[in-house]
Amino acid sequence: GVLDRAEMNDGRNRHVDFSSCLFFFTSNIGSKESLRATSASGFIPQMAEEEAKSKHYRSVSLRALKKHFPPEFLRRIEETIVYNPLRPADLKKILELEIARASRTFQMHATTPFKVEFSTGAKSVLLNHGCDTEYGAAHLQHTLACEFQDPLYRLMATGQVNAGDKIGIFAKGSELVFRKC
Numbered sequence: 001g002v003l004d005r006a007e008m009n010d011g012r013n014r015h016v017d018f019s020s021c022l023f024f025f026t027s028n029i030g031s032k033e034s035l036r037a038t039s040a041s042g043f044i045p046q047m048a049e050e051e052a053k054s055k056h057y058r059s060v061s062l063r064a065l066k067k068h069f070p071p072e073f074l075r076r077i078e079e080t081i082v083y084n085p086l087r088p089a090d091l092k093k094i095l096e097l098e099i100a101r102a103s104r105t106f107q108m109h110a111t112t113p114f115k116v117e118f119s120t121g122a123k124s125v126l127l128n129h130g131c132d133t134e135y136g137a138a139h140l141q142h143t144l145a146c147e148f149q150d151p152l153y154r155l156m157a158t159g160q161v162n163a164g165d166k167i168g169i170f171a172k173g174s175e176l177v178f179r180k181c
Contacts, residue, residue, distance in 0.1 A: 030064030121171030
């Protein structure tokens with residue numbers, strides 16, 4: 001009734017009107033199929049390749065939706081938006097934003113405010129560990145939490161970082177190293 005007539009009765013038999021509502025449905029249906037079905041296209045120019053991949057992701061995703069949901073349900077949906085997987089350049093921008101956000105959090109900490117500075121190598125390590133086209137930004141955020149934020153909180157908890165300190169984060173091979181500057 002909600003999608004057909006924009007109304008329904010709740011558990012107490014009260015009438016609920018949905019005529020002024022927008023509904024957004026999200027799904028990962030088709031994402032694995034899209035990633036599996038694409039590969040490098042040889043000598044096609046970058047822009048044309050991105051457009052071709054985008055069209056391909058959309059067609060594969062819509063086919064997967066049609067396999068998964070009955071046509072009666074899909075006809076009630078006005079528009080379907082297919083998001084392309086994040087590229088490494090996108091993840092790099094997200095990394096910069098997340099590092100800045102976390103650095104502000106440490107700088108404004110209630111009991112132990114301190115500054116954090118990243119070397120280029122440290123950012124590369126985080127990006128290498130957190131770059132996963134299948135899991136996107138969620139994997140990058142998990143990597144930041146495990147390899148950057150959690151170790152700093154442990155250093156704070158053990159008294160190795162004090163208010164006003166400046167902590168430099170550097171790469172040593174494929175690991176992060178934390179030093180007072």
